[in-house]
Amino acid sequence: MTHTDVTTERFHLALVGAPNSGKTSLFNALTGSRQKVANYAGVTVERKAGAFVTPAGRQVTLLDLPGTYSLRGRSPDEEITRDVVLGKRPGEAAPDLVLCIADATNLRLTLRLILELKRTGRPLLVVLNMFDIAQRRGVSIDVDAMSAALGVPVITSIAVKKAGVEELRKRTDEFAANMPAVTTGDGWKPLGLSEMKVLQREADRIIRETVTMPTKPDTLTTRVDAVVLHPVAGLAILALILFVMFQAVFSWAQPLMELLSDSFGALGTLVAQVLPEGILQSFLQNGLIAGVGSVLVFLPQIIIIFLFILLLEDFGYMARAAFLMDRIMGGAGLHGRAFIPLLSSFACAIPGIMATRVIDNRRDRLTTILIAPLMTCSARIPVYTLIISAFIPAENVWGWVNLQGLVMFGLYIAGIGSALAASFVIKFFMWRDYQPAPFMLELPDYKLPRIKSIAIGVYTRAKMFLQRAGTTILSMMILIWFLASFPQAPAGAEGPAINYSLAAMIGKFLEPFFAPLGFNWQIAVALIPGMAAREVAVGALGTVYAIEGGKEAADAIGQALASKWSLATALSFLAWFIFAPQCASTLAVIRRETGSTKWMVVTFLYMFALAYVASLITYTIAKAAGLG
Amino acid sequence: MTVHQTASETSIHELRLGNAPRGFIGTIVALQPDIAGAAESGHELERHLLEMGFTEGARVEILHQGAIQRDPIAVRVDNITIAVRRREAMAVVVK
Numbered sequence: 001m002t003h004t005d006v007t008t009e010r011f012h013l014a015l016v017g018a019p020n021s022g023k024t025s026l027f028n029a030l031t032g033s034r035q036k037v038a039n040y041a042g043v044t045v046e047r048k049a050g051a052f053v054t055p056a057g058r059q060v061t062l063l064d065l066p067g068t069y070s071l072r073g074r075s076p077d078e079e080i081t082r083d084v085v086l087g088k089r090p091g092e093a094a095p096d097l098v099l100c101i102a103d104a105t106n107l108r109l110t111l112r113l114i115l116e117l118k119r120t121g122r123p124l125l126v127v128l129n130m131f132d133i134a135q136r137r138g139v140s141i142d143v144d145a146m147s148a149a150l151g152v153p154v155i156t157s158i159a160v161k162k163a164g165v166e167e168l169r170k171r172t173d174e175f176a177a178n179m180p181a182v183t184t185g186d187g188w189k190p191l192g193l194s195e196m197k198v199l200q201r202e203a204d205r206i207i208r209e210t211v212t213m214p215t216k217p218d219t220l221t222t223r224v225d226a227v228v229l230h231p232v233a234g235l236a237i238l239a240l241i242l243f244v245m246f247q248a249v250f251s252w253a254q255p256l257m258e259l260l261s262d263s264f265g266a267l268g269t270l271v272a273q274v275l276p277e278g279i280l281q282s283f284l285q286n287g288l289i290a291g292v293g294s295v296l297v298f299l300p301q302i303i304i305i306f307l308f309i310l311l312l313e314d315f316g317y318m319a320r321a322a323f324l325m326d327r328i329m330g331g332a333g334l335h336g337r338a339f340i341p342l343l344s345s346f347a348c349a350i351p352g353i354m355a356t357r358v359i360d361n362r363r364d365r366l367t368t369i370l371i372a373p374l375m376t377c378s379a380r381i382p383v384y385t386l387i388i389s390a391f392i393p394a395e396n397v398w399g400w401v402n403l404q405g406l407v408m409f410g411l412y413i414a415g416i417g418s419a420l421a422a423s424f425v426i427k428f429f430m431w432r433d434y435q436p437a438p439f440m441l442e443l444p445d446y447k448l449p450r451i452k453s454i455a456i457g458v459y460t461r462a463k464m465f466l467q468r469a470g471t472t473i474l475s476m477m478i479l480i481w482f483l484a485s486f487p488q489a490p491a492g493a494e495g496p497a498i499n500y501s502l503a504a505m506i507g508k509f510l511e512p513f514f515a516p517l518g519f520n521w522q523i524a525v526a527l528i529p530g531m532a533a534r535e536v537a538v539g540a541l542g543t544v545y546a547i548e549g550g551k552e553a554a555d556a557i558g559q560a561l562a563s564k565w566s567l568a569t570a571l572s573f574l575a576w577f578i579f580a581p582q583c584a585s586t587l588a589v590i591r592r593e594t595g596s597t598k599w600m601v602v603t604f605l606y607m608f609a610l611a612y613v614a615s616l617i618t619y620t621i622a623k624a625a626g627l628g
Numbered sequence: 629m630t631v632h633q634t635a636s637e638t639s640i641h642e643l644r645l646g647n648a649p650r651g652f653i654g655t656i657v658a659l660q661p662d663i664a665g666a667a668e669s670g671h672e673l674e675r676h677l678l679e680m681g682f683t684e685g686a687r688v689e690i691l692h693q694g695a696i697q698r699d700p701i702a703v704r705v706d707n708i709t710i711a712v713r714r715r716e717a718m719a720v721v722v723k
Contacts, residue, residue, distance in 0.1 A: 027668055069679040069680065070679045072675065106707065106708050108681055108707070108708065109679070109680070109708070110679055150716060193671060193678070196678050196679075197678065197683065197684075200678060213707065225691065225702070226692070229691075230692075231693070232695065234695075235695065323700060323702060323711040324694070324695075325695070325700075326711070326713070327694050327696035327699050327700065328695075328696065336700070336711075438673065438676060438713065438715075438716045439711065439712065439713045440677075440680050440710060440711070440712050440716065441710070441711045441712075442680070442708060442709065442710055443702055443710065444709075581720075618712065
């Protein structure tokens with residue numbers, strides 16, 4: 001943006017800070033829900049931008065840059081931070097002011113970063129975040145002295161308190177009103193080792209002169225960690241957390257899902273009553289409302305998954321999970337840092353693959369990308385839920401464990417197990433000669449999550465899901481409805497009209513290929529749109545089985561399946577979806593992320609092969625066991 | 629403050645953080661990142677360690693260790709906690 005008129009010019013702020021400095025909380029507090037999440041062109045680094053208006057009415061654009069300890073640019077997201085700060089990122093306005101967020105309880109690394117940022121010549125404002133926690137712990141900071149020593153204005157802030165945020169807005173105004181001439185040198189060079197040491201010594205000197213540390217460190221974190229990071233108890237706790245998470249996804253979401261499904265059912269019935277029978281009514285009721293409804297029903301589950309992930313992240317638990325899993329995953333050739341991307345992949349492989357940007361090493365990153373789609377993403381939940389509730393009795397085993405939940409848990413374990421095995425194979429065949437990248441991760445002090453910040457995070461994710469439902473999924477549902485409805489059955493034809501449609505032709509064409517898996521032509525048809533988005537397979541099955549009505553559809557698909565499929569087919573179908581060739585958007589992200597079509601094709605083929613073999617084995621065994 | 633650190637000074641104390649047991653408390657004497665088997669080249673590893681606060685004179689304490697081969701370790705470096713693998717911690721000379 002290069003407006004010449006000063007009064008209407010937008011003011012560009014960039015947030016920089018170390019990981020865990022509370023940057024995102026502050027970003028959320030400043031911008032509220034006025035934020036846009038997208039990607040930087042050419043790379044899958046999340047670009048989070050927001051806007052706010054200062055007390056003087058100035059329009060401010062705020063960019064939340066990826067957290068970093070230095071301007072070294074070791075990973076793609078750290079490169080983004082460096083390039084934006086230096087004003088070298090094409091298509092991104094150079095920031096007028098860099099807000100450097102420092103965790104007031106943990107200044108050592110950030111002060112060095114601040115000194116490094118100062119060298120870029122970009123105007124800086126240091127925000128001492130979590131000042132309240134620091135004070136409570138007995139850390140006292142001479143803010144004015146620190147400001148003088150750094151040669152940069154320093155303010156304190158408490159991201160959750162309105163006053164702190166207001167102060168920040170006011171300071172932005174003051175700064176913008178008398179903006180200094182920016183002297184960003186093109187002569188910026190990465191720091192040498194000796195320069196780094198000099199800066200760290202200077203930072204340590206400033207801390208000695210301006211900060212009084214408490215006599216006692218935060219013992220709570222240490223005490224909690226004694227249990228949470230315990231070699232045995234720690235792993236048990238991690239397993240328990242994951243178990244609770246999946247039980248929650250399955251049981252807590254139920255009432256809300258029923259409410260949604262009832263609403264869509266009512267809407268469908270209303271349409272059926274208002275409109276005359278015919279193509280339009282069928283399109284609206286069976287294609288649009290039933291189709292999109294069958295997918296939207298899963299919004300509560302997606303919200304719960306993201307709620308857990310964001311909460312664990314805010315507590316500071318995610319880094320602990322990476323610590324616990326590092327060696328275990330290392331055995332499978334994975335980096336400890338891969339744990340977080342893989343855990344995000346439980347929600348959706350797309351953010352998971354994007355989160356692999358925290359892995360510096362290219363090969364570690366590629367391995368993680370290749371196996372991320374094996375993690376059970378939330379789009380598989382609809383498929384699992386449907387089949388499980390139709391075929392697995394809702395009994396309790398051992399008195400308290402819900403059998404359906406247990407099967408669900410088992411499916412997740414199967415996904416994880418196969419991902420680890422795949423990683424092992426990839427490493428064994430492709431990169432035998434290579435050493436894994438270093439694992440260095442800060443274990444932040446535990447903190448209570450900020451409710452508002454979590455809420456904004458969940459809201460943003462839910463919005464992304466809804467947008468997807470409104471575009472990809474919607475268009476697929478329309479296509480399925482079209483294929484299942486045309487050409488229409490001739491007058492006086494026997495059997496369901498769908499038998500005469502394009503869908504039936506395609507399905508019957510594919511049937512011989514899928515027959516060894518116990519799949520009939522209806523399943524074969526449903527698998528194709530399942531490529532666009534896995535959850536569409538459910539809606540597609542519904543449409544293909546020509547079941548009318550919304551609420552009835554949700555219950556009745558299950559009933560129809562239970563009466564038409566053998567248990568062996570159902571199990572085979574579940575096995576297929578553990579591996580299911582991932583959705584088109586995942587493939588697109590893989591291509592963009594790896595920068596090559598080759599890896600996209602490799603991923604698709606290996607998952608397709610796995611799915612086929614797994615289903616074949618499952619079906620053969622189940623049939624032999626008399627379940628066919 | 630300048631830190632004068634010579635090779636002879638470090639060779640006397642050859643204790644490496646990567647070999648230290650859980651509960652070890654000490655001070656960083658030097659970074660000697662040219663270790664066999666590390667994934668990053670010496671300079672890059674040293675830079676990385678510096679970024680995470682492993683500087684000469686810093687107080688270190690091994691708080692926790694993993695289940696498999698006591699790896700990785702959680703190290704208190706001054707007032708923050710860093711998780712690091714023993715392999716990379718071999719670059720840190722402590723006393």
